[in-house]
Amino acid sequence: MSPRILYLATADARGHLMRAQLLVHALRDAGASVEVLTTSVQGQQFLLRFGIQAQVLSVHYAVQFDDGQNMLRAATNRTVAHYLFRPGRMLRDIGRLQRRLRAADLVINDSFHPALLHMGMLPGWRRKVVHVYGASLKAALISNFAGVGPRLFGRLFGWIVHRQLHLARACIEHDFACEIDDAAAPALHRLPTPVALAEATPAQATGGAAVYLNPHFSDPGLADALSAGLADAGLAAHRVGEGYAGRDGWIAVDPDWANHAAHAQLIVSAPGMAALSIALVYQRPILLVLSDQPEQASNAARAAQLKLLHQVVVWNGDAGRFQREVAQAAARLCAAATPDPAAADGRRRAQTRIDAWVSRLLALGRR
Incomplete structure (x- = not known):
């Protein structure tokens, strides 16, 4: 039986969405049923240009930047705090996700959405959640909060994130230059970032x-x-x-x-x-x-x-x-x-990367 997959891709920048559309198409081609969620209307419209229909979970969780893509740390921290602690935000999203989790064999969290980080460490839900994230994004996330408040707070936050990740079904940590590691521990896979397949010979000259x-x-x-x-x-x-x-x-x-x-x-x-x-x-x-x-x-x-x-x-x-x-x-x-x-x-190199991702995700969905 083909697995039923729920894929949540955050809409910060567009890297998560690009990865999502590549993998969703490939998983569907392999026979999986995939439902897609994202976190902004703009992200939803972006995915639609790639032939992916997605629903918006909520628009309350986002990293904040200025018009030169410089991260606004104080604004980001406020947004995250409001999302975590205001009752109508993360708790509401968990309720929405809970209903969808009942029908899914696998839930992909790409990347670090707090609702699925929380759900991925709780009995009953954690066996379905797989966290997908870049190695550099994980380090940036932890270091951002390490500088907020007392040193103990930063250490506690890092410990919580580590525990949330590793209590879930599995993690897939990706990097643009890492090798495909088939010997990785079952709970933590390392894969190269997936890449779109280019035409072997372009239909028209590109250059420039x-x-x-x-x-x-x-x-x-x-x-x-x-x-x-x-x-x-x-x-x-x-x-x-x-x-x-x-x-x-x-x-x-x-x-x-x-x-x-x-x-x-x-x-x-x-x-x-x-x-x-x-x-x-x-x-x-x-x-x-x-x-x-x-x-x-x-x-x-x-x-x-x-x-x-x-x-x-x-x-x-x-x-x-x-x-x-x-x-x-x-x-x-x-x-x-x-x-x-x-x-x-x-x-050929791009196809090898996509095939590795599809193989890992399908195997996790069929367990």
């Missing part, structure tokens, strides 16, 4: 720069300076960003962006797991737009350790300086990159 900025980027000065810097480097740009929808040369969502990126001369994005995975799998150089976002700062550091072909630029409000830095970094990356490799090789 494939730009993706998540919706937390909405500062118009950043968009204009980035576009000008790429033009100065002689690169045409395919620019995608919900925060710049309607702006000249930008589109909000492109379901085919990963295909553009796999065949581009250069990828431009914040250092999220998805973009770094595409750069690694399809062997493309990547220009990282780094902000005060702890998870992504950790990802950028790991890219440097792995000697992934990349450059880092930081937006500080100085448009002229940012434009020059983008132009110089883009030119260096394009000069250092090898000619476009056969995307068929990257496609």
Whole structure:
């Protein structure tokens, strides 16, 4: 009997949703029945562009950012506290989830939604919950609260998160560069971040720069300076960003962006797991737009350790300086990159990643 899966993907940025749509399609192709939930109307609309119909659980849990994707810690902490302790929020979501859990064989929490963290440690529910999260996101989550209040509070919070994760059915911790580990302990699997399958040969020439900025980027000065810097480097740009929808040369969502990126001369994005995975799998150089976002700062550091072909630029409000830095970094990356490799090789690597995820999730759903 095919498993019945409930997949909750938080809508912060879009990495969780991109991963969700890849895996939901693959799981359905493998025969599973999958229902999808998310945490914002915008996230629901994003998933619909990829052919996934989702329901909104509630809109009260979210990480807060400014228009340059810098994390607003105090605002985030307030939002989380209100979600946890106001009766009409997390408790209400738990009630909604409880009804759905009765009909599910497996519930996927991608990533760290508090309602499922809580439910995943309680008898009766925990045997169905699997937590999916990036290794760098887990570290960022714990370190964020370690600096709030007395040191004992930070330690207690870290202990609670650790206990919540490991009392659940299983955890799948992913990283853009880790290997598939079949020898992992049954309760903790480590997998490489899944990647979309690009066309082996594009239907039309792509080249240039494939730009993706998540919706937390909405500062118009950043968009204009980035576009000008790429033009100065002689690169045409395919620019995608919900925060710049309607702006000249930008589109909000492109379901085919990963295909553009796999065949581009250069990828431009914040250092999220998805973009770094595409750069690694399809062997493309990547220009990282780094902000005060702890998870992504950790990802950028790991890219440097792995000697992934990349450059880092930081937006500080100085448009002229940012434009020059983008132009110089883009030119260096394009000069250092090898000619476009056969995307068929990257496609095989991407398929291997997706197959590993589907195999693990189906096995967990059938136990």
